[in-house]
Amino acid sequence: MASSNKRVPTNHVIGFVLSLAMTLVAAWAAIGSDLPVSWVIIGIMILALLQAGVQLFMFMHVTEASSGNGHVPWNMMFHGFALAGIIVAGSLFTMSFGFDHDGHGGGGGDHQQHEEQQDHSGH
Amino acid sequence: MHITDILVTGEPIIYGAMVSMVLVGIALLFLLTYFKKWGWLWREWLTTVDHKKIGVMYILSALLMLFRGGVDAMMMRVQLAFPDLGFLNSQHYNEIFTTHGTIMIIFMAMPFLIGLMNIIVPLQIGARDFAFPYLNALSFWSFFFGMALFNISFVIGGAPDAGWTSYTPLSGAAMSPGPGQNFYLMGLQLSGIGTLATGINLMVTILKMRAPGMKLFHMPIFTWSTLVTSFIIVFAFPILTVALALLTLDRIFGSQFFTLTGEGMPMMWANLFWMWGHPEVYIVILPAFGIFSEVIATFAKKRLFGYNVMVWSMIVIALLSFLVWVHHFFTMGAGAFVNSIFSISTMLIAVPTGVKIFNWLATLYKSKIEFTVPMMWSLAFIPSFILGGVTGVMLGMAAADYQFHNSYFLIAHFHYVLIAGTVFACFAGLTFWYPKMFGHKMNERIGKWAFWLFFFGFHVCFFPQYFLGLDGMPRRLFITNVAEWLPLNVISTVGAFGMGLGFMVFVYNVYYSFRYSERETTGDSWNGNGRTLEWATTTPVPYYNFATVPYVDEIDPYLRMKEEGKTTYEESELKPIHMPSYTAQPILFMALLGLASFGLVFEWMYVAIFGLIGGVIMMIVRSFDYDDGYYVPVDEIKRTEKKARGL
Ligand code: HEM
Numbered sequence: 001m002a003s004s005n006k007r008v009p010t011n012h013v014i015g016f017v018l019s020l021a022m023t024l025v026a027a028w029a030a031i032g033s034d035l036p037v038s039w040v041i042i043g044i045m046i047l048a049l050l051q052a053g054v055q056l057f058m059f060m061h062v063t064e065a066s067s068g069n070g071h072v073p074w075n076m077m078f079h080g081f082a083l084a085g086i087i088v089a090g091s092l093f094t095m096s097f098g099f100d101h102d103g104h105g106g107g108g109g110d111h112q113q114h115e116e117q118q119d120h121s122g123h
Numbered sequence: 124m125h126i127t128d129i130l131v132t133g134e135p136i137i138y139g140a141m142v143s144m145v146l147v148g149i150a151l152l153f154l155l156t157y158f159k160k161w162g163w164l165w166r167e168w169l170t171t172v173d174h175k176k177i178g179v180m181y182i183l184s185a186l187l188m189l190f191r192g193g194v195d196a197m198m199m200r201v202q203l204a205f206p207d208l209g210f211l212n213s214q215h216y217n218e219i220f221t222t223h224g225t226i227m228i229i230f231m232a233m234p235f236l237i238g239l240m241n242i243i244v245p246l247q248i249g250a251r252d253f254a255f256p257y258l259n260a261l262s263f264w265s266f267f268f269g270m271a272l273f274n275i276s277f278v279i280g281g282a283p284d285a286g287w288t289s290y291t292p293l294s295g296a297a298m299s300p301g302p303g304q305n306f307y308l309m310g311l312q313l314s315g316i317g318t319l320a321t322g323i324n325l326m327v328t329i330l331k332m333r334a335p336g337m338k339l340f341h342m343p344i345f346t347w348s349t350l351v352t353s354f355i356i357v358f359a360f361p362i363l364t365v366a367l368a369l370l371t372l373d374r375i376f377g378s379q380f381f382t383l384t385g386e387g388m389p390m391m392w393a394n395l396f397w398m399w400g401h402p403e404v405y406i407v408i409l410p411a412f413g414i415f416s417e418v419i420a421t422f423a424k425k426r427l428f429g430y431n432v433m434v435w436s437m438i439v440i441a442l443l444s445f446l447v448w449v450h451h452f453f454t455m456g457a458g459a460f461v462n463s464i465f466s467i468s469t470m471l472i473a474v475p476t477g478v479k480i481f482n483w484l485a486t487l488y489k490s491k492i493e494f495t496v497p498m499m500w501s502l503a504f505i506p507s508f509i510l511g512g513v514t515g516v517m518l519g520m521a522a523a524d525y526q527f528h529n530s531y532f533l534i535a536h537f538h539y540v541l542i543a544g545t546v547f548a549c550f551a552g553l554t555f556w557y558p559k560m561f562g563h564k565m566n567e568r569i570g571k572w573a574f575w576l577f578f579f580g581f582h583v584c585f586f587p588q589y590f591l592g593l594d595g596m597p598r599r600l601f602i603t604n605v606a607e608w609l610p611l612n613v614i615s616t617v618g619a620f621g622m623g624l625g626f627m628v629f630v631y632n633v634y635y636s637f638r639y640s641e642r643e644t645t646g647d648s649w650n651g652n653g654r655t656l657e658w659a660t661t662t663p664v665p666y667y668n669f670a671t672v673p674y675v676d677e678i679d680p681y682l683r684m685k686e687e688g689k690t691t692y693e694e695s696e697l698k699p700i701h702m703p704s705y706t707a708q709p710i711l712f713m714a715l716l717g718l719a720s721f722g723l724v725f726e727w728m729y730v731a732i733f734g735l736i737g738g739v740i741m742m743i744v745r746s747f748d749y750d751d752g753y754y755v756p757v758d759e760i761k762r763t764e765k766k767a768r769g770l
Pocket residue numbers: 288404405407408450451452469470472473476511512513514515516517518519520524527528529533536537540541544545
């Protein structure tokens with residue numbers, strides 16, 4: 001803390017701009033582009049990995065083994081991955097029943113729903 | 124849009140609330156101006172980064188929320204005991220149980236505990252503040268504005284009415300149009316930022332800022348419970364953040380994550396909600412366990428029995444708490460295999476919990492108990508909580524849960540764990556550490572009145588609800604004039620008013636003690652029975668906490684310090700102390716985000732964008748802020764300590 005002399009944190013600014021740019025590209029790919037769905041998904045995945053890289057290397061000191069606690073980020077990342085595993089696997093496990101996406105819910109009610117939805121987003 | 128379009132009209136009760144809010148507001152403004160307290164408020168409180176003051180603000184807000192949530196509860200109980208009176212209509216009843224649940228969990232239980240952690244944890248580990256004091260202030264203001272936003276919903280725009288669980292598709296735009304549900308989403312989102320930040324902050328503080336020599340297994344048990352809780356917070360809250368964001372996108376921007384149309388999966392909300400929701404109930408119970416452990420060890424005047432086992436059981440509870448969420452929706456229809464797995468994991472969690480109960484009993488065994496008010500709350504906790512835990516295991520049996528689910532049996536279960544656990548702990552902890560915070564104890568005689576009223580009120584209110592549940596009374600129902608249910612409902616309401624009375628006596632005690640309690644002269648307030656470092660500081664605690672930080676290599680370090688005549692003021696070791704400066708940035712930053720959230724609630728995008736841009740500007744300001752704090756000179760430390768210690 002005491003050693004932070006007054007200068008522009010270039011690394012952080014670049015990282016910040018990069019992550020904003022990647023977010024915008026991802027949003028554009030999903031909303032504004034005409035790319036095929038599988039491309040969009042793969043593209044977003046790649047952007048996500050790059051995004052994680054920016055976070056880790058430009059903001060989160062993964063490389064700073066010198067602090068003597070180089071293992072802490074890895075430790076937390078391991079737990080993060082474990083949790084992500086629980087969320088994804090757990091959701092698939094508990095939610096994979098009766099959903100075949102063939103629209104066998106509701107019939108007429110479904111239709112009405114749709115109209116209300118549009119009314120709502122219209123105002 | 125005209126202002127009268129967004130005010131809620133037509134309900135006499137709400138008009139009453141509006142008038143009283145305006146009157147209280149005017150009275151506050153008047154008092155502050157009359158006694159010229161504006162500058163004091165701004166300089167000493169609103170811009171503070173001192174963990175002790177932030178803690179006090181958390182606790183005051185939580186007490187206010189306990190009052191608001193309590194009034195909601197009384198109104199529901201009146202309706203249920205006298206269903207023919209037509210006191211509340213269906214819509215109003217729905218709104219009230221929604222705000223009651225949300226407020227009690229998010230804006231009462233968590234901030235109350237976080238407030239206690241704020242004040243006590245740095246003192247227990249020999250730290251001078253949090254690792255990130257600025258962030259701590261930011262957390263408080265994010266909670267505060269989130270709370271304010273959620274609470275105004277019933278007079279402006281209309282309160283949310285889809286339950287504290289906010290299940291989709293009911294809470295989606297199609298079935299709940301209007302701002303109500305948005306208040307829920309934005310209020311929780313905003314305060315969630317603060318909770319997450321506090322989790323990180325406490326984690327770093329505890330891992331990095333302990334007194335020299337203090338290993339993890341030397342930490343006081345309340346600090347341990349805080350550490351484990353902050354891990355749960357850090358891993359669970361992002362799930363809520365994402366779920367809330369997705370539902371916000373659904374409601375405001377027309378996406379289809381949880382809708383019935385467009386291939387949305389409404390049940391995914393329940394799934395995500397409880398992936399956060401179950402860890403959340405442990406976020407509010409583990410610190411309570413920590414508080415009871417401290418209080419019981421202090422007034423049994425014994426070292427906590429099985430300290431290591433206590434710690435490990437908390438860690439196991441924390442791990443398991445991420446593996447049981449499905450028990451909240453056994454009836455969704457996931458099938459016998461899925462339900463069986465989660466039944467078993469749910470019952471497993473009762474094992475470490477049971478271990479803790481036996482450890483408390485063993486601590487009490489053959490000890491000379493001193494019946495102070497905090498100790499009475501703690502002793503009452505044990506049998507009451509067991510009733511809640513045992514019924515929890517009953518609910519955990521998936522097949523049986525098909526009968527119990529969403530009946531008053533469930534309501535009774537979670538009130539037995541949340542009130543006898545968390546709320547008793549809040550009262551115990553507040554009374555226990557009160558002298559550290561305010562320099563005087565709470566009056567014991569009045570405190571006992573509050574305790575007995577609340578304790579009996581609680582059991583009279585909630586014990587009958589188990590049987591109402593078994594008689595088939597469903598939760599969230601406002602017409603209950605079934606002859607079979609009426610007597611128990613009336614009894615339950617009587618109990619509820621007993622609790623209300625107990626709370627009022629408690630609050631009166633705050634006032635009474637402020638006026639009449641003896642001022643503390645030593646830091647070791649409970650007849651010299653303090654065991655951990657917080658009691659080694661003077662009362663009132665100096666703003667830098669410790670003039671010198673003692674070397675610690677055991678649990679209960681203060682016991683030996685007392686024997687050896689050591690203090691936290693060793694004149695020969697004094698050095699200038701590095702402290703953070705106060706700043707107005709956190710409150711401004713969060714006020715801007717609060718404005719943005721308010722804009723999103725009404726879907727006024729210009730307001731939202733304005734607030735968000737303001738937030739970004741505040742982040743930039745912070746990034747280029749090179750204020751490194753200041754040093755307290757040795758002379759000033761000497762002066763302060765000599766005065767506080769009467770040297
Ligand atoms: C022995 C430990 C526990 C077990 C086995 C257990 C089990 C359960 C089960 C199975 C349910 C769902 C019942 C249903 O919806 O039909 C439930 C609900 C609930 N439990 Fe527990 N529980 C335990 C401890 C706790 C604790 C310590 C807390 C909080 C301090 C808590 C708070 C809640 C809440 C708030 C709900 C209801 C949420 C809602 O539907 O609105 N439980 N519990």
